[in-house]
Amino acid sequence: MSRRRALFSYLAARLVLAPVMLWLIASLVFLLLRVAPGDPVDAVLGTRAPEAARAALRSQLGLDRSLLEQYGQFLANLLRGNLGESLNSQEPVAGIIGQSLPASLELGITALLLAALVGLAVGFSGIARPEGKVDLAGRLYGVGTYALPPFWAAMLVQLVFAVWLGWLPVGGRFPPTLVPPSGSGFYLLDSLRQGLAGGDWQALAGSLRHLTLPACTLALLLSGIFTNALRLNLRRALASDYVEAARSRGIGERQVVLRHALPNALLPVLTITGITVASLIGGALLIEVTFSWPGIAFRLQEAIAQRDYPLVQGIVVVVAALVVVVTVTVDLLVALLDPRVRF
């Protein structure tokens, strides 16, 4: 089978499996939520509401129907693309996700870019003299940032830069005294557009200031992964036969590193990036909670606490779908870039 055909078959298989995977995940979440102790009626009415009021609300929310009926309804709605309404706010779940997901993506993408930039630079910096001081510092950085407990790092960063120095806001996504820009939900882009259109750059400055601490903290935590991955893969590549062959042909060390070793060392990094992106779509819960960042993970945590079944189900299904898309995309990208990959 030709490589192109194999790639096509692989893609087709993943596409066929994706709905099955989503169905499994959705069913599992549906079941686990109902098995878990706690009642959404408590979240809406409180615990002291009379039984009649509770029964009326249960009926209104469709919670009095059999589990099978509820499951059937859930799947039927899902097939129609209807994620239902939040039990608490009665807002459409799709709308809530539409508000929260851009916040998480904005934070995640910025953090990932920063992490890649810093992590790869640090990982690269020690290559000139392996086991030298710079290499050792890079190794320590990689291990240290990877091992940092996220909640501790986030609180420390918050304490130093927001509370003690007062340089940046403590939390939130946008200055409270300004009206958030409307548009895509990505405040950086929306406020940039607003600035370009009206010359008012306050919104952009505000968005940037609010994004800086959570994004930098998340980037710091993620950068160690890139540092370690690049360091190890680059060292492995530099010790390989094709690099030795290049050197023996008289190619300069810089050319050897940049042209021969680096592209090969970056391929595993691409896979790691894919996995990191996938995990970031679900949100960086501790970062979002610490910095009061209204992202999807923050929302999911609240919805779980309130046993808001439709909202939890909706968020999990959407996040799972995005994770599937990202992982397939990364797999394809790696396959396209690396001729050694077989299917």
Added chain:
Amino acid sequence: MRLFPRLAAGLITLTALFLPLLQACQVQRRSERLVVATSARVGSVDPVRASTFGATQLLSAIGDPLYRLGPDGQLEPALATALPRVEGDGLTVRIPLRQGVRFHDGTPFDAAAMVFSLERFLAIGSLSYLLDDRIASVRASGSHELELRLKRPTTVLPELLSTINLTPVSPTAYRQHADKALPDRFVGTGPYRLTTFSDQQQRLEPFADYWGTRPRNSGIDLISLGNSTALFGAMGSGEVDVLLSTGLHEDHQQALQQRAERGTLRQGEGPALEIGYITLHTDQPPFNNPTLRRALAHSLDRDRISERVSQGLRPALRNLVPPVVSATGQNLWPAYAPARARQLFREAGYCDGRRLELPLTFRSNIPSDRLMVLTWQAQLARDLDDCIVLQPNGMESTTVYRQLGEGAFAAVMLDWRGAVPDPEAYLFPLISCSEAQGGRCLKGESALSGSFWTEPGLQQTLVRSEGLAGDERRRLLLEIERRTARAAPYLPLWLVAPRAWAQAGLATPRFDGNGRLLLQELERQP
């Protein structure tokens, strides 16, 4: 190859430059607007759904109730012009309404609008059960007169009608939402208009056509920050002008109080309407033994616990009804007396080689609960080590609430805040019982609260109190509370008062009688 260390150094330098640059780009604070922060997020601003502190705080600034409780706790008409007038049979009540009031959308407020709002609340309101068993029907008996038909005589109607959830909404704006909540918009009559809403941030602008006293500031931005450190830090850095105590850890509150004492902040305190208490499962051993319950009541060193857990910010409480509501000044529950506790434990068959193992459940997501349980555990180990050993059991609050009525806990720590500042709002939800068998409550609030305690005739006395008024009612409710204290199915622990801190350049924050911050009174001082 020296390029790469240089690159890294450059990046670090860039980052070091970037932060101060951003700091320099600080958004200019518009001095006339005020930023008020709390940990409470607002899921829905619709009065039919609003039940959390954050939602009712917001509603109290953008809506008006028929009656309101002033800072001194006195009931005063708001959208009503006088107290309800009860007709001859005691079941028909007429309420005259204020004229010249407009909704935020410009439409006039009248009796028809009030009927629309009340009927909507009764039909789809989350808290409609507060009125369901009292109000049979609502109608407009005049353009500005409301007529309520009651199911039974009740003397707390004005207090109930002071509930902010009964604030009227514009029938024009809510026509499409008569039977469905409108979570992210509000069109009412309050001193502020809600111009931007998200669960984390709400923007309020003064309502130009407001019928009452205009707000003293040019607008409020309510924000929610996710944790106590963030709230405390935001106050310290001047990012927020006013901070509410909801969600703030005790040590942060204490630090803010100290700053207020030094004059760098201004502190306001509202009425202490929230109680912390322990429920004992009286229908199961060991707490079906009243002697043991009394022993436990005597073993609780509330003052010490309050000092250790909250540094005195949560005053010790020996009643179910907060003093600000009952106004009796009497402590009904047994005082801390370890010797007496030991004697009672002995009477119950403990001490002298047999220790009571007490599993005390607490909500693991509430820091003060955990501290309280650990402090009490240490105090019991010090005072009554040979009689009782406390076994803390942390559990997520949602799970605790769900299992409470199923009798899952021998002892559990909880809190409660009455819907209105009236003794009834504390006694009924804890001890009323619709179906009993001797001293066991099978169905009703007492069972839902996890104590399952009642006494023959108690429910009838509770119901009788509803038809009484004035001193006679107060005496009867006090007697009911006294009976409860003797049986000790609950152990009141402490009181929680709302607090707010404002930056030094602002007026001292004040609360209304329902414990909500008066946002319209916040102002910068020259």
